[in-house]
Amino acid sequence: MRFLPVNSPDHHFPADHHFLPEQPIPRGRVWPVMEPLVNSHVPAEFLRLPDIPVETLFTPDPAPGFEPDIRLMHMLKGRRLLLDELLPDSSLETIQKHFAKGFIRFTTGFTKDKQCRRCGANSPADQALFHCFRCRKHCTYCRKCIMMGRVSECSIFVTSNVPAAEDPKNAAHTLAWEGTLSPGQKHASDFLTNRLQNGPPGECLLWAVCGAGKTEMLFSGIQKALKSGKRVLVATPRSDVVRELEPRFDQAFPDTEIAAFYGGSSDRFADADLTISTTHQLLRFYRTFDAVIIDEVDAFPYTHEPMLHFAVENAAKLNSHKVYLTATPERRMQRASISGTLPSVIVPRRYHGYDLPVPRFVWTFRWRKKAEKQEIPAAVTRWLRGHLENEKQIFLFVPTVKLLKQILPAAQKQFRVPVESVYSEDPDRKEKVTRFRQGKTRLLLTTTILERGVTVKGVQVGVLGADDSRFTESALVQISGRAGRSPDEPEGDVCFFHDGSTKAMVRARQQIEAMNREREGISR
Amino acid sequence: MNWKDLLNETDRCLYCGNGYAEPVSWQAVLGLGEERRLCPACTDKLISIDALSSCPGCSRTGSPILCSDCRAWKEDRFWADHPFTNLSLYEYNSWMKELIARFKYRGDACLAELFTGEIARRLGSAAAEACVVPIPLSEERQYERGFNQAELLAAACRPVNILTRSGQAGKQSKRSRRERIGTADRVFRIDPVSLPDNKGFILIDDIYTTGATIRSAARVLYEGGAEAVSGLTLARA
Structure with missing residues (x-):
């Protein structure tokens, strides 16, 4: 040139x-x-x-x-x-x-x-x-x-250099979802709809506990926004969440054009009224969305990567709505919500209305030393055995891959049930999770990668080494949120094995207890 | 992340970007050690090819005798009396594949720095006596990429660009094996202006797959009066 x-x-x-x-x-x-x-x-x-x-x-x-x-x-x-x-x-x-x-x-x-x-x-x-x-x-x-x-x-x-041509298609954007919302969900859904329609552009927070049914709360608000000709984006840091959300939105909005973007998705230049994307893929967009909904806003790598915040800022129009959606907002966001500087709605109940399981703390003296000797601490063994005898499935979270590999042989030897382990770079990660969902594996040892998004009916949750710095407050709340998600088995045992409790553990328990005290949705 | 870890991590891996601590040694204190720039996790995935258990003609791993490919080349009348051996440094495993994809196709030019030192070390004194020639790209391709990856890899051995490549051939990685070996089209030419006095040449490229590219360049050099030509590539596919 x-x-x-x-x-x-x-x-x-x-x-x-x-x-x-x-x-x-x-x-x-x-x-x-x-x-x-x-x-x-x-x-x-x-x-x-x-x-x-x-x-x-x-x-x-x-x-x-x-x-x-x-x-x-x-x-x-x-x-x-x-x-x-x-x-x-x-x-x-x-x-x-x-x-x-x-x-x-x-x-x-x-x-x-x-x-x-x-x-x-x-x-x-x-x-x-x-x-x-x-x-x-x-x-x-x-x-x-x-x-x-x-x-x-x-x-x-x-x-x-020209404004995007107005689409003449003018689709009806019918909402085909026919479930009913719980009172908390309804409250949040109304808040969001009202905000997207009449509210001033800006940020707001939708703080809904694990298992509250976040996606269903979005439908009505998104539908109204689409009908008024807005371009809507649902973004999330994790590509597996995009792949999970796409079919659900496809079913809910049968005559709306939906485009999904994640690393390796097929059409890079697709254009649709409703876009679902990983935050990474937003780097190609430029000032185009009227409403941006960020799911799992506190998930890695969004919180650690200024690039992704920059991408979201650039993809949204200058005057746009930003909705943060999470079960575990960072402390800064929690404070902004409580002080009222960040307009927010809190959904403290799960959609089935039961309490969240509150974690128990179990002191496990010198668990790290034991694990290094490839032994599972006695307290953990007792707890595991108890639930395995009751035919329960168990998630056992550990802080590192190294530790995971150290205790796996011991676990397989001690319990006469199928035991498996997953971590982020595991090539068979998807298959192992599927086997666990089907109930073929009884005990699954995992690092924090399974802290969100996995729903298994009637599962019990243990955290070995909950005092490790990798288990932050939000990680522990998310992990506790794996238990009791099904209305058939709303109870679940959550157990933190630690060698001296940490601030993160105490705060996580406080957060869960505070949510259980609330009955209805709160908006600020 | 523990603050103690943050204090200890002095280096950042050039490839994966994770922090790591370079082990403290006397060499490092005296400034003798070479900077590695790869974290231990990545170093583990970078697998050198052992010269004693790979093909002496092309570094194909598995067996120390001349492989079937090299024997097939030898049957060609030209290669029967013009010796050519290739040395590849690393196995082309999935990690290396990703690294080369990021280096070549995404254009992360500075990844070449991971290997320039090792390439110069392996060539050793041979690089001083012979003339180090990177395999050129066609102008279209080089424009598209912004750089020639072979030239960057050879950066520490004073490379000389005496070859040019015409653009018709298309991407080698988009062809089948048969197409590659069968391509007789002469894509390389010697640039007569810059021909040095040396009679020995070492060709540098990123990947050796069938050897068609590097041998076609070697043949042009032999026909231009070279006495000995050999090749060095980063990876052996």
Whole structure:
């Protein structure tokens, strides 16, 4: 690509690349002329990316009467993409023409203070330098979001310069879900519907205990928002949650277009009224959603990764609704909710109306030493044996993979039932969880990866080494929330085995007890 | 995360980004040790090919005798009297596959730094006597990628670009094995301006799969008057 000042004497365009502006352009501005990036007719001669900063480009107003390329504008709808991402499906000539007619806009890959425009990373640790064949200079690139394709100093982002065409389809967005909401769910659902319809744009929190039935609370609010022509996004840090939510929304909204995005999903450029996505995939979106609902807002890696917050901010419109959905808000968010600075609704009851199981603390002297000797502490063995004799299924959480591997042989030897273990890098992770759900495995040893999203009827929950720093308050509340989820067996034994209780353990128990004291939904 | 762990972790793995503690040793104190830049977990997955238990012609793992591929190459009249051996450093396991995908296709150029030191060390004095030539990319491909991965890998051995590659051939990784070995098209050319005086050449590439690419480049060098050509690749597929 070559960029030339329009009035420069040495510019001579080939006839078919000639798109002169239809209106005079301000002085000091430049007009780009794109030619094939690699000119195969002239060997060893390259047309380089510009030294001229893209900021000084003149973008004209959209020309009336120009028929834009549907495919290109479709890809750019609500997105900001690298020129390289567009090129396989579009040509430089098409892009040039759309630029000349004011339908697209160019921006640099990095801001002036060396921040990646896509993921917001600006620390030198996230950047690297290479000798770039395009700009023939040492070029900085962003390593933080490299898995979405490289953003370097000479990269160009393309965005649409026209408002997205209003969809004429005007679907009815009927809600096919016919269940009934519990009083708590109803309360939260009304709160959300009201907020999305009449409330001022901004953040709010939907704090619903594990097993409250969060997804059902969303349906009515989402339906009303869709009907009023809003673009709605349901985002979550975890791809398995996306895969689980997609069929449920598909059933609930049979005539609404739904697109799901996660690493490895099929259509990267799908466009729909309702989008379900991992927070990572939001990096490609740009100021397009009117309402953003973030499920499991406190889950890893969202809480640890500023990039994902940046992605959500960029994907949402400037004046948009943000709904945080969680059973275990971080302390900062809890405080904001209690003080009233963050509008919020709390659903303290499970949908079946029974109390949450309250964890018991069992002192297990020197459990770590025992585990290192590949032994299961006596208190744990007794507890396990008791439940196994009653034909119960058991989750036993442990803090590390190392510990998991140390005690697995002992567990398999001591109990004459099928015992298995899972951890995040386990290749058979999905199959093992399925076997546990089917009841083929009686005891499942696991790290914190199964702390959310897994529902197994009538399961008992133990945490070996609950005083380990990996078990945070929210992890422990989530883990306790695995028990008693089914209305048939609302009771469940939750047992924390520890060697000196921690603040996190005490706070987790307090949180659960506080929720049990409440009867109805609370909104602040 | 424990604050004590945070204090101990002095280094950050260049590949997975996890923090780790470099073991304290006298070498490190004296500044003799080479910087590893990979965390222990990643180092475990990086598996070197043992020269004693792999094919002497192409480093295929499994058996120390000349493999069937290399014997098939030998049957070719040209290769019967032009010796060519390839040395590959690492096994192309799933970890390496992901690493190379991120390096080449996503364009994470600085991952080459993980290997430049080891490549220079393995070439040793041979690199000083011979001329180190990275396998070139076609201009289209190099523009698309922004860099030539072989050139980055050879960065510590003073690489010389004396070959050029024409663009018609297309991506080697998109072809079947038969197509690759059968491709007789001459994609490489010697750039006559930059020919050095050396008669020995070492070709550098990222992956050796069937050997078609690297041998086709070696053949061009032999035909241009080279006396000895050998190859070194990062991984052996």
